[in-house]
Amino acid sequence: MTATARRRKRPDYPLELLWNLTLRELRGKYKRSILGWGWSLLNPLVQLAVYSAVFGILFKATPPPGDPSGIHAYSFWLVSGLLAWNFHLNGVMGAIGSLAGNGNLIRKVYFPRSILPFATSLSWLVSFAIEIAALILILAVFQTINLAVLPLVVVAAVLLMLFSLGLGLLVSAVNVYFRDIEYLTQIALQVWFFGTPIVYNEKLLTNPKTGLHYHLLGIDVLTIEKLNPMYHFTGLFRTLLYHQTWPTFGEIGVLVAFTATSLLVGSIVFRRIEPRMAEEL
Amino acid sequence: MNAMTPPDDSRPTTPSERGAASHGLEPSLLLGPAKDPAIIVDHISKKFRIYDERNRSLKAAVMRGRRARFQEFQAVDDVSFEVERGTTFGLVGENGCGKSTTLKCITRTIRPETGTITVDGRMSALLELGAGFHPELSGRENVYLNASILGMRKREVDAKLDEIVEFAGLERFIDMPVKNYSSGMYVRLGFAVAINVNPDILLVDEVLAVGDEEFQRKCNEKFATFRDAGGTIVVVSHGLEVMRDICDHAVWLEHGRITASGTSGDVIDHYLDMVRSERIERARERIGDGAGASPNAATGTNIVRAEMLHADTRDPVESLTATEGFVLRVTFDAEAVGEDVRTNFGIYRDDGQRVGSFNSGWSAADGPLTTVEMVAPRCPLQPGTYAVNVAIHDHSMLQEFERIDKFARFEVLPSEDRHQSGMVDFSQIWRTA
Ligand SMILES: Nc1ncnc2c1ncn2[C@@H]1O[C@H](COP(=O)(O)OP(=O)(O)OP(=O)(O)O)[C@@H](O)[C@H]1O
Ligand SMILES: [Mg+2]
Numbered sequence: 185m186t187a188t189a190r191r192r193k194r195p196d197y198p199l200e201l202l203w204n205l206t207l208r209e210l211r212g213k214y215k216r217s218i219l220g221w222g223w224s225l226l227n228p229l230v231q232l233a234v235y236s237a238v239f240g241i242l243f244k245a246t247p248p249p250g251d252p253s254g255i256h257a258y259s260f261w262l263v264s265g266l267l268a269w270n271f272h273l274n275g276v277m278g279a280i281g282s283l284a285g286n287g288n289l290i291r292k293v294y295f296p297r298s299i300l301p302f303a304t305s306l307s308w309l310v311s312f313a314i315e316i317a318a319l320i321l322i323l324a325v326f327q328t329i330n331l332a333v334l335p336l337v338v339v340a341a342v343l344l345m346l347f348s349l350g351l352g353l354l355v356s357a358v359n360v361y362f363r364d365i366e367y368l369t370q371i372a373l374q375v376w377f378f379g380t381p382i383v384y385n386e387k388l389l390t391n392p393k394t395g396l397h398y399h400l401l402g403i404d405v406l407t408i409e410k411l412n413p414m415y416h417f418t419g420l421f422r423t424l425l426y427h428q429t430w431p432t433f434g435e436i437g438v439l440v441a442f443t444a445t446s447l448l449v450g451s452i453v454f455r456r457i458e459p460r461m462a463e464e465l
Numbered sequence: 466m467n468a469m470t471p472p473d474d475s476r477p478t479t480p481s482e483r484g485a486a487s488h489g490l491e492p493s494l495l496l497g498p499a500k501d502p503a504i505i506v507d508h509i510s511k512k513f514r515i516y517d518e519r520n521r522s523l524k525a526a527v528m529r530g531r532r533a534r535f536q537e538f539q540a541v542d543d544v545s546f547e548v549e550r551g552t553t554f555g556l557v558g559e560n561g562c563g564k565s566t567t568l569k570c571i572t573r574t575i576r577p578e579t580g581t582i583t584v585d586g587r588m589s590a591l592l593e594l595g596a597g598f599h600p601e602l603s604g605r606e607n608v609y610l611n612a613s614i615l616g617m618r619k620r621e622v623d624a625k626l627d628e629i630v631e632f633a634g635l636e637r638f639i640d641m642p643v644k645n646y647s648s649g650m651y652v653r654l655g656f657a658v659a660i661n662v663n664p665d666i667l668l669v670d671e672v673l674a675v676g677d678e679e680f681q682r683k684c685n686e687k688f689a690t691f692r693d694a695g696g697t698i699v700v701v702s703h704g705l706e707v708m709r710d711i712c713d714h715a716v717w718l719e720h721g722r723i724t725a726s727g728t729s730g731d732v733i734d735h736y737l738d739m740v741r742s743e744r745i746e747r748a749r750e751r752i753g754d755g756a757g758a759s760p761n762a763a764t765g766t767n768i769v770r771a772e773m774l775h776a777d778t779r780d781p782v783e784s785l786t787a788t789e790g791f792v793l794r795v796t797f798d799a800e801a802v803g804e805d806v807r808t809n810f811g812i813y814r815d816d817g818q819r820v821g822s823f824n825s826g827w828s829a830a831d832g833p834l835t836t837v838e839m840v841a842p843r844c845p846l847q848p849g850t851y852a853v854n855v856a857i858h859d860h861s862m863l864q865e866f867e868r869i870d871k872f873a874r875f876e877v878l879p880s881e882d883r884h885q886s887g888m889v890d891f892s893q894i895w896r897t898a
Contacts, residue, residue, distance in 0.1 A: 200619060201614060201616075203613075207606075207610075208602060211606065292574065292592050293572070293590070293592075294574045295614060362523040363521050363522055364522040364524055365523060368523065462574040
């Protein structure tokens, strides 16, 4: 009857709101400081300096030579993986914060809640783009840059954003029920960071005497790494920015599969918890 | 057009009918289906989970082997009503009866477990003004942000911006970060955005009283314009007299259920009656075990209790001598009366002769229950039987709110040395001059 005909049409995903919330994040992030956008680069620079000093100089970590780029510098090898990791970390933690920190908004106004983690991810994508742009500039000046990889850098950044968003949706939704998820995630990410060959060369996973991979609980660690999405993502950014060549289709397929799985699981869980968020937060 | 309430007699009773029946209310308190509903609330129920806050961690859940323990609380219980397009609809009831929860279900912030809500038209809610403002951003940036949260497009905001800023009266401050706004400015900007998003339906929860007087006047004008333009309003407020004025229809919620629905005047009258009788009931419990326990006490509608006590012992008194004092005391429901009250006690001899009429001289209303006492240090009356009347008036004594005749009777006992008669017992000193 008419009652059904009048039923409220489901509005489209409010892209305009997504855009405005992203702007809010960005403005909030950069307005507070005089240097503004410049700060965005400070954190990775300091990290880079510290890790380069500790691992590159103290532990004399040697990166593989860039092939075909010919770059052979720990700091460039490190930064191309580290930026990707930081982007991931910010995306996941930002998603948790976007729900936990906007309780007021969620309790009072209706809108699709996933907009909040999504907007946070987008704002980190912007920061990431700035960092990558700075890196490319420095590479162009001090080393070399193969411009043919640039389109794929964009694709890779979007893929990684979506992968982190999927995971972010999952943990941020569960965090609504279990308030300690935020801390557990932080710890898990720390372990994950050192479990991924980012500051160290994956050659370290091979016993130099026997030439065989180490084993963890009877499993070949390299097999474990193959199942680690961030192993592939940091590897992808190294392929693109350090070695400066295109990845194989197989490698891209693996990344798409990881991203799709993460988004799927994340959105299913998020949608289940979404209706109760206003009252649980 | 109504799918859920067809007009044949076989239909199941709606909750409002059942609720009304259980309260013995007349049929005027049943709100029928709307001809052209803007909102249809159809049998919605909402339970909240109340957690033991310490249990809300994964650690606790893992250790206990299950999810956080919670109790359930039925905040909205099978509520149905329809809001006719172009009318103003009110929700009244005590604190915690589920009014805000019902509104939040309509806005979809909270999803009811059962029942459906159909809304036809663009909706804007004045529930939390300025929710989502970012302190670091300027007023202007926040207007765009807030408006898009409320579903407005940038082009629409562009067109409306001047109007919004002017309405909020913040022309000079609009490019300042909102963290520097006063709380009044903050709320005004929020209100200005919410009311200017061109809604067809406006949901208002207790925010009629925001800002200074000037701003309130503007708001009320805006509401009036909105109504005149055919807008639909659902409003929650404890300001019952305002609600009576502005609402066409209302429902009264009690513990999440509809107790009455109908024209706002009827519903609010019944609500007020209930509030009053409950308050008096509570007052009676507090004061004592009802009027019957003491012969010298009585109860009326506004007068919760009138009694006569001994001046020293404060016990109910039925007999005394001329040298003993007494207290006439009345407790009335000042809120029910609605204005300050002047109290009058009259003392009559059993043949109807008026001995005296005593007026408080001032009027008082002090909280819901006001108690006024007249203390007489002596009882200068000749022995006999007397009765006391009490009346409460407005300050000018032109209007009598209530009178209880003979709420107390008392006997004046002869003193030892009786050498007198008549009506009054002067205090006297005899001597040879
Ligand atoms: N998120 C929540 N979690 C648990 N209980 C809640 C939640 N929100 C509301 N309640 C409970 O539901 C009941 C109804 O609350 P609601 O806010 O609808 O009352 P109300 O009628 O608006 O009262 P008031 O007149 O005080 O505004 C209250 O008892 C309240 O404690
Ligand atoms: Mg409320």
